[in-house]
Amino acid sequence: MRILLLFVVAILLSIDMFLIFMWAPTEVHMGHVQRIFYIHVPSAWIAFLAFGLVFLGSIQYLRTREQKWDNFASASAELGVIFTTLVLVTGPIWAKPVWGIWWTWDVRLTTTLVLWLIYVSYLMVRSYSDNHYQASRYSAVLGIIGVINLPLVYFAVNWWNTQHQRLVLGIGSTEAGLDPDMRTTLYFSLLAFSSLFVWLLWFRVFLKKTEDMVRENTRLGTDQ
Amino acid sequence: MIMLMMPLNDIPYLFGFNIVILALFVGYILWVFGDVYGLPKLSKSPFVKISYLSLVPLVILICGLVILSWSNLENEGRGYVTLGEIGSDHRSDRDLNLRGDYVVGSLIEGSDGNSTVFEVTSDDITISVITSSDIPGRFYSGKCNVFLEGEFNSDNIFWSEELTCVPDDNLGYLLSAYGILWILLFGYMIFNSRKYRELRDILNSCTIVSDL
Numbered sequence: 001m002r003i004l005l006l007f008v009v010a011i012l013l014s015i016d017m018f019l020i021f022m023w024a025p026t027e028v029h030m031g032h033v034q035r036i037f038y039i040h041v042p043s044a045w046i047a048f049l050a051f052g053l054v055f056l057g058s059i060q061y062l063r064t065r066e067q068k069w070d071n072f073a074s075a076s077a078e079l080g081v082i083f084t085t086l087v088l089v090t091g092p093i094w095a096k097p098v099w100g101i102w103w104t105w106d107v108r109l110t111t112t113l114v115l116w117l118i119y120v121s122y123l124m125v126r127s128y129s130d131n132h133y134q135a136s137r138y139s140a141v142l143g144i145i146g147v148i149n150l151p152l153v154y155f156a157v158n159w160w161n162t163q164h165q166r167l168v169l170g171i172g173s174t175e176a177g178l179d180p181d182m183r184t185t186l187y188f189s190l191l192a193f194s195s196l197f198v199w200l201l202w203f204r205v206f207l208k209k210t211e212d213m214v215r216e217n218t219r220l221g222t223d224q
Numbered sequence: 225m226i227m228l229m230m231p232l233n234d235i236p237y238l239f240g241f242n243i244v245i246l247a248l249f250v251g252y253i254l255w256v257f258g259d260v261y262g263l264p265k266l267s268k269s270p271f272v273k274i275s276y277l278s279l280v281p282l283v284i285l286i287c288g289l290v291i292l293s294w295s296n297l298e299n300e301g302r303g304y305v306t307l308g309e310i311g312s313d314h315r316s317d318r319d320l321n322l323r324g325d326y327v328v329g330s331l332i333e334g335s336d337g338n339s340t341v342f343e344v345t346s347d348d349i350t351i352s353v354i355t356s357s358d359i360p361g362r363f364y365s366g367k368c369n370v371f372l373e374g375e376f377n378s379d380n381i382f383w384s385e386e387l388t389c390v391p392d393d394n395l396g397y398l399l400s401a402y403g404i405l406w407i408l409l410f411g412y413m414i415f416n417s418r419k420y421r422e423l424r425d426i427l428n429s430c431t432i433v434s435d436l
Contacts, residue, residue, distance in 0.1 A: 006250065006253065006254075007250075010246065010247075010250045013246055014243060014246060017239055017242045017243055017246065018239065020239075021235050021236065021238055021239035021242070022235070022236065022239055031394060032235060032394060032395055032398050033394035033395075033397050033398050035398055036397070036398060036401040039401065039402065039405055040401075078412075082408050082409075082412050085408060086404065086405060086408055089401075089404050090401045090404065090405075093397050093400050093401045093404075094397070094401065096397065097394040097397055200412070203257075203416065204416065207416060207419060207420055207423070210420070210423045210424075210427070211419075211423060213427065214423050214426050214427060214430070217426075217427070217430045218426075218430075
């Protein structure tokens with residue numbers, strides 16, 4: 001089952017690469033560099049999804065104090081850092097040839113940077129605390145408070161005049177102008193990246209369970 | 225084979241690059257975390273490891289070569305090219321030309337701005353279509369439908385070729401973005417693999433201690 005999931009992810013990503021490079025049309029004005037879109041948007045989606053899971057895991061942990069929820073939230077946060085970093089790096093790489101600048105203090109870009117900082121703070125709180133249970137509690141609180149930033153990131157392009165492209169999918173979006181083949185490729189990319197995220201999350205939670213086993217064994221050894 | 229890929233503006237190479245890296249990524253996961261998946265442990269010999277790591281890309285490369293060979297048919301017939309996906313507001317300032325080192329056949333009807341009919345007489349079916357605009361130094365890109373009719377292995381071959389002749393293709397930026405995707409994913413899996421080895425060693429030593 002585990003190996004099957006890995007191969008499903010690999011196949012979905014292979015098809016996704018085919019769609020991105022060989023099937024999706026080339027954008028008229030931006031040329032090939034527009035194909036960054038197919039990793040930039042799914043990464044942003046995963047960054048949102050991951051923080052949503054951090055939020056849920058944190059609430060559940062504070063309610064139940066079950067370690068599995070803390071593992072779930074912290075694994076999501078790690079992946080959130082990876083995918084938010086990807087958004088923040090691919091964005092400027094795309095912006096340079098299209099806007100002519102690497103970065104601007106636009107609301108969407110700035111709130112995304114804040115999201116990344118919240119993720120990093122979440123992980124730093126965990127790593128700097130000597131007491132594991134205290135670290136879990138503090139980071140859970142941060143995981144709940146930090147979710148306030150999500151609607152700001154998402155709706156920034158609609159609420160303020162920004163240089164960033166307006167929403168092309170989801171609530172409040174206007175899909176006009178997006179080629180049907182591009183939309184299909186984008187949806188497939190979202191599916192492929194989501195499956196990759198699910199696999200990575202499952203794997204990280206598995207490692208965290210192993211870490212708990214080691215901690216438990218070490219504690220028992222110390223007690224004896 | 226190379227001739228078939230040449231006029232595609234290097235995008236197929238980027239596709240190939242990403243597929244090979246993806247294969248290496250899956251190979252790395254199976255290699256490092258093989259026991260999680262219940263796979264037999266590999267020999268510690270570097271030769272075996274390298275052979276294993278090169279196996280997945282090799283399989284994909286063979287599949288790619290088979291597909292490319294299959295698509296390189298013995299062709300004879302005629303076809304037409306239609307500028308289908310480019311907005312009508314831009315169409316008027318474009319001319320459709322068949323161009324390139326491996327142009328197939330000869331034009332038998334002139335372009336009316338919307339379609340060009342040509343004759344296929346070569347074994348190669350590579351077609352390079354360029355749309356040019358009246359703005360100096362700037363070529364537009366879009367999607368073009370290519371239809372072939374005649375004696376092919378299938379009755380009607382259809383494929384869409386992406387076109388771009390924009391001088392500043394920015395493929396370097398595109399490569400960088402996808403490269404960073406793989407660097408981050410590999411980095412994360414290397415971080416996990418170190419952690420996993422460390423935990424496995426601790427668990428093994430705990431088992432040994434408890435056995436004593």
